[in-house]
Amino acid sequence: MESVTCINVPRVLDRPVDTDVLIVNWRDTTHPEGGGSERYVHQVAQGLAAAGLRVTLFCAAHDRAPADEVVDGVRIVRRGSRLSVYPRALAFVRRTRPRLVVDVQNGIPFCSTLVRRGPVTAVVYHVHREQWPIVFGRVMGRVGWWLESIIAPRVYRRSRYVTISEATRGEMVGLGIGAERITVVPVGIEPIPSVTTRRSAIPxxxxxxxxxxxxxxxxxxxxxxxxxxxxxxxxxxxxxxxxxxxxxxxxxxxxxxxxxxxxxxxxxxxxxxxxxxxxxxxxxxxxxxxxxxxxxxxxxxxxxxxxxxxxxxxxxxxxxxxxxxxxxxxxxxxxxxxxxxxxxxxxxxxxxxxxxxxxSLEWPVTVRNFAAVLARSVRDAIPAGGDPDLAHLSSTLDRVAIGGAGTADGAVPPALDDPGTAAVAGRAGTA
Incomplete structure (x- = not known):
């Protein structure tokens, strides 16, 4: 990210706040093990916040950042460790009652649907079948794969999904997740900075x-x-x-x-x-x-x-x-x-x-297409009698999806009437 604005805020003791979008993820960009997936989450969160939405990211605590701060308009709450972040996140979802939850599944599901009846959108970057035994060993690897392949699809059976590649979408369908509930929203990339280094003279x-x-x-x-x-x-x-x-x-x-x-x-x-x-x-x-x-x-x-x-x-x-x-x-x-x-x-x-x-890969395109999926998730959850709060949230997300506040330009993204269609706006000439 080219610029990051951070504001330290007093620890809020997890008291309820008025939150439009709560993102639960096991790490954030400042985490020692943070990587590309955390950058994806932050760019989406930042784009939604720029549109005027109240966005909170709940993730694990670590010693490189405070427990509470605001970064690029996104409130970040850090609690728990690599594993305890999961029950802490569920407790946070239950207490704060956000209008929409974005549940990022990095192998282990947060299972937000168990404590939240409102709209929940699940994010899966890739399927971890091969990684479980490498990282956790044979026995615990089987437990992890059971959670990811059996439990998670059932827990999120009514949720829409976002993933970042057609390859992952295909693997998710293989786990029994309906293709019509999965939308591919590829990554963006920050503008490449100018450098003073020249290509090495030796290989x-x-x-x-x-x-x-x-x-x-x-x-x-x-x-x-x-x-x-x-x-x-x-x-x-x-x-x-x-x-x-x-x-x-x-x-x-x-x-x-x-x-x-x-x-x-x-x-x-x-x-x-x-x-x-x-x-x-x-x-x-x-x-x-x-x-x-x-x-x-x-x-x-x-x-x-x-x-x-x-x-x-x-x-x-x-x-x-x-x-x-x-x-x-x-x-x-x-x-x-x-x-x-x-x-x-x-x-x-x-x-x-x-x-x-x-x-050709632009973060504003990613934000627009992600917002379009969230808008559908919210509309799915609006009861027959209506819900003013969810209707307003859906309207705001629609505005982001067509290039309103929070995006770099006003271009309209491709039609996403089919949730399984890859969002490829801005990628012309790359195939």
Missing amino acids: ELVALGRLVPHKRVEHALEVLARLSDRWPDLRLTIIGDGWWEDQLRAEAERLGVAERVTFAGYVDEQGKHELLASAWVHLCPSIKEGWGLVVNEAGGHGVPTVGYRSAGGLRESVLDGVSGVLVDDLDEMTAAAARLLEDDETRAAMGAAAARHAA
Whole structure:
């Protein structure tokens, strides 16, 4: 985000406030493990607040931000830990009685529908089938998958859903969620900032993201090791931090490439873009991505991506064969990276296409189309006798959806009469 306005506010002890839209999410953008999904939530929340709606985000507490503050017009309430945030959020929903709840399901559902009879819209970035056993082990992984695949679809059986890619929508339909209740609202991207860094004179790979097992940064290290004989001066920059860093450093030592790997750690937005601008090829070996915002951030600097087709959302953030290459395994990832490193013309062409694709993704479009889904959720909940508060909320959300306050322009988004139709306004020429 280019600018963020923060106002510290006294702790309110969770007393009821008049809230139009309450978003429950396990993290926010300031959380040490925050990433692209948290940026998506904040951009939507900020856009709704700019339209005059009273928006609150409830998320887990951490030591990098106060318990209560207002950021870009959004009231943020931080309570609980990684797991206790879920019951704390339910208690908050029950006490504050917001007009509309946006329930963000990052694997574990908040189950807001159990305590709220009003409209609830569920958000799913991607399905976590492969990630559960990696992060929580075999037994707890089965419990997690049961919650996500069996319990959540039943809890939200009357709710509308938002997801960010057709790949995820297809997986959700496979869980028994009606396709007509799922709308695809793709991500946006902030304007790429100007940088002073020039492209590296020597070949350089980059990997960007949280350092956790399911991001599989080990594969980027393996690609570096396999190509070392061919390019003795090849380097890899890893941007991001996380609890898996020690294991990655140990793997770099085992592979004999530690001296050619830079662990940049957490960097600010400008620092991140300076590092991306230096790279030749971006590697995205993640096991699953709802979209893969890092792909477009790298693409904004003319850096093509090599990623796994099986990750799901990368099939849309990467235009295969145009702005990057999708592969099926580590051998193919190594071969694709090698081709891009050695073929300057192809790398430049794909980089230019990646920059065009990134430029086509705009947050105001995301906000408009998200608001359209919320407006339908509210209208679904208006009783036969009417409800003035919900009717006013629906009207305001409709105004945002057609390019009113809170958006960058007045363009009308595509018709969303079919909730399953992907919202692709602003993406002309990217397919």
